[in-house]
Amino acid sequence: MSCYLEILDVAKSYGRVKALDGVTLAVRGGEIYGLLGPNGAGKTTLLKVIVGLLKPDMGTARICGVDVTVDRESALKHVGYVPENPVTFENLTMREFFEFVASLKGIPKDVFEERVETYVSLFQLEESVRKRMGKLSRGTVQKALVVASLMAEPKVLVMDEPTSGMDPEAQHVFREVVKKFADKGAALIISSHQLHAIERFATRIGIINRGKLLAEGTLDEVRRLAEAGFNSTLEEVFLKLVKSH
Numbered sequence: 001m002s003c004y005l006e007i008l009d010v011a012k013s014y015g016r017v018k019a020l021d022g023v024t025l026a027v028r029g030g031e032i033y034g035l036l037g038p039n040g041a042g043k044t045t046l047l048k049v050i051v052g053l054l055k056p057d058m059g060t061a062r063i064c065g066v067d068v069t070v071d072r073e074s075a076l077k078h079v080g081y082v083p084e085n086p087v088t089f090e091n092l093t094m095r096e097f098f099e100f101v102a103s104l105k106g107i108p109k110d111v112f113e114e115r116v117e118t119y120v121s122l123f124q125l126e127e128s129v130r131k132r133m134g135k136l137s138r139g140t141v142q143k144a145l146v147v148a149s150l151m152a153e154p155k156v157l158v159m160d161e162p163t164s165g166m167d168p169e170a171q172h173v174f175r176e177v178v179k180k181f182a183d184k185g186a187a188l189i190i191s192s193h194q195l196h197a198i199e200r201f202a203t204r205i206g207i208i209n210r211g212k213l214l215a216e217g218t219l220d221e222v223r224r225l226a227e228a229g230f231n232s233t234l235e236e237v238f239l240k241l242v243k244s245h
């Protein structure tokens, strides 16, 4: 069964700063939604609302039909999350971190072992998996967080700049893995500043600025909305939209 992610008219302020100002969007199973926007646009705030880490002042977020603001626990059963500023468990080895995640998610031991082996090999973590999280490089920590978010094979993936710090090969692996999740029916929302990568693998794009969604759709659709040329790059579309708002 695939799942649906809905954000309905969400607003959130931090004091006088309106981080989100009436955002509505939906991500269907099988979609990879690329959430783009300048620094401070509201991406992290929106993703935190989706996973119930922040309560919106207005509006709702629903995961597989369950309102996160009402029943966070059931809503989050289906979700994998990569946070922007991870609280990593400095003194756990990467493997212990994975074991911790597996125990929270109730993943059986044999399934866990199989998944860890697969991802350790895909992301070339053979040496790092034995090291303490606090001693790993930034890109390696990101790999661990991505693997942790995938561990329970969630139906919805919420990823805040998941590939930041990852080397090109790891970014490629990331895209391949994530596409497989979408092919199996997962709904994905991924914030990023890596426009060249998003251009190639997101099925839909949303561009947010100052808490408002400026444009949304396929690359062709956002080109049209931005009145940009038919062969303009996502970067050109992005800059045009953001500069005019």
Ligand SMILES: Nc1ncnc2c1ncn2[C@@H]1O[C@H](COP(=O)(O)OP(=O)(O)OP(=O)(O)O)[C@@H](O)[C@H]1O
Pocket (backbone or CB within 6 Å): 014, 017, 018, 019, 037, 038, 039, 040, 041, 042, 043, 044, 045, 046, 084
């Ligand atoms: N804890 C907080 N307290 C006060 N203001 C905050 C807080 N978190 C975010 N903000 C403000 O809310 C706005 C949106 O921030 P947010 O982190 O959602 O942006 P972002 O799009 O994720 O940016 P970036 O690309 O830099 O990660 C910004 O103006 C930011 O300064």
Ligand SMILES: [Mg+2]
Pocket (backbone or CB within 6 Å): 043, 044, 045, 084, 160
């Ligand atoms: Mg952010």
